Amino acid sequence: MLPDRRGYFKAFGGKFVPETLISALEELESEYKKAKKDKNFIRQLNYYLKEYAGRPTPLYFAKNLSKHLGYKVYLKREDLLHTGAHKINNTLGQILLAIRMKKERIIAETGAGQHGVATATVAAMFGLKCDIYMGKEDIERQRLNVFRMKLLGANVIPVSSGSQTLKDAINEAIRDWVTNVRTTHYIIGSTVGPHPYPMIVRDFQSIIGKETKIQILKNEKKLPDYLIACVGGGSNALGLFFPFFKNREVKFIGVEAAGKGLSSGKHSATLVGGKIGVLHGSKSKVLEDRFGQIKTAYSIAAGLDYPGVGPEHAYYQKIGRAKYVSVTDKEALEGFRMLALTEGIIPALEPAHAIFYLKKLKGKLKKDSVVIVCLSGRGDKDLDIVMDYGKNQGEI
Numbered sequence: 001m002l003p004d005r006r007g008y009f010k011a012f013g014g015k016f017v018p019e020t021l022i023s024a025l026e027e028l029e030s031e032y033k034k035a036k037k038d039k040n041f042i043r044q045l046n047y048y049l050k051e052y053a054g055r056p057t058p059l060y061f062a063k064n065l066s067k068h069l070g071y072k073v074y075l076k077r078e079d080l081l082h083t084g085a086h087k088i089n090n091t092l093g094q095i096l097l098a099i100r101m102k103k104e105r106i107i108a109e110t111g112a113g114q115h116g117v118a119t120a121t122v123a124a125m126f127g128l129k130c131d132i133y134m135g136k137e138d139i140e141r142q143r144l145n146v147f148r149m150k151l152l153g154a155n156v157i158p159v160s161s162g163s164q165t166l167k168d169a170i171n172e173a174i175r176d177w178v179t180n181v182r183t184t185h186y187i188i189g190s191t192v193g194p195h196p197y198p199m200i201v202r203d204f205q206s207i208i209g210k211e212t213k214i215q216i217l218k219n220e221k222k223l224p225d226y227l228i229a230c231v232g233g234g235s236n237a238l239g240l241f242f243p244f245f246k247n248r249e250v251k252f253i254g255v256e257a258a259g260k261g262l263s264s265g266k267h268s269a270t271l272v273g274g275k276i277g278v279l280h281g282s283k284s285k286v287l288e289d290r291f292g293q294i295k296t297a298y299s300i301a302a303g304l305d306y307p308g309v310g311p312e313h314a315y316y317q318k319i320g321r322a323k324y325v326s327v328t329d330k331e332a333l334e335g336f337r338m339l340a341l342t343e344g345i346i347p348a349l350e351p352a353h354a355i356f357y358l359k360k361l362k363g364k365l366k367k368d369s370v371v372i373v374c375l376s377g378r379g380d381k382d383l384d385i386v387m388d389y390g391k392n393q394g395e396i
């Protein structure tokens, strides 16, 4: 099973970090391996996932959308979780690991603030000190989430280097971790970073796919034909896909953000439009310019706005296990409205990309084909953005 012992998914992954972090990564990996087999840890994690976060989430048969599209659509309702997205699955798992390792301080990076909020939430609940790195530009764009983190007792540290966005915040968080590694655990928010993070985050998010498998077998008495999820760093997608990896008949589609269009250069479609490279401690695909500099990613959905992607996705793409496509801002807004109008569910702009892609399958599937979409988060956080954009109203 991948990753291998060195943290590689064949050609992708690894640990490209300063020497001082190697022992911290090894400590994390060995603690995680012990925790995974520890009944107490598993019981504790399941307790918080259920009683605090609200699992299991429903697998909802979207009847109206299905009728509209001509095949069966189910939505995995991660939007109903505490804090409004799947990120809490991972932050709960990682803070329990941090407590096992007797760390007294948590750091994290955040772009849109979603991972920052999920981290500040669990840090407040478990009473750990929490510092969140956030680009200055993002702090201005995401004032409400900054306020939320502060209400939860976290300290938000502005990052003014580079493009003052997520990738710079990650660099600063890594720098902090190098200095304070004995007392501090770094909670990475997606299936990215050096080994063992991509594996740990995938495993904590796999609860999504494990529940889905049980639920769909109960409802349909068969496995789904397609699993579809949006891909930023790739954690909600891998959480859904991974438990179905060996079920070859189940097709995976990852939807990236094409922003203003791939040819405009303003996008975040790393798998569709990127190259192989190293970013934030692992080898995967990245967005870089012709001089090899990391480009600033762009998407209307802040959670997809990242110039890298998890190494396991690069591997799935290479072996053809998953197909990766991209959807523009404009199309995602169409997906957003389509779900609101047909099902009365306002999605976050990230999964709205996956919802839009359903339209591309219209007319190509049989009436009883089953497609499951990971509804990774709810749309409350995005209403301002949609309101500003809101000229072309309502066609579905």
Ligand SMILES: *Cc1c(COP(=O)(O)O)cnc(C)c1O
Pocket: 085, 086, 087, 114, 115, 189, 190, 191, 230, 231, 232, 233, 234, 235, 236, 237, 303, 304, 348, 350, 351, 376, 377, 378
């Ligand atoms: C952060 C976020 C994403 C993107 O992150 P992944 O690691 O790719 O899942 C997607 N949807 C929502 C709602 C998010 O908050």
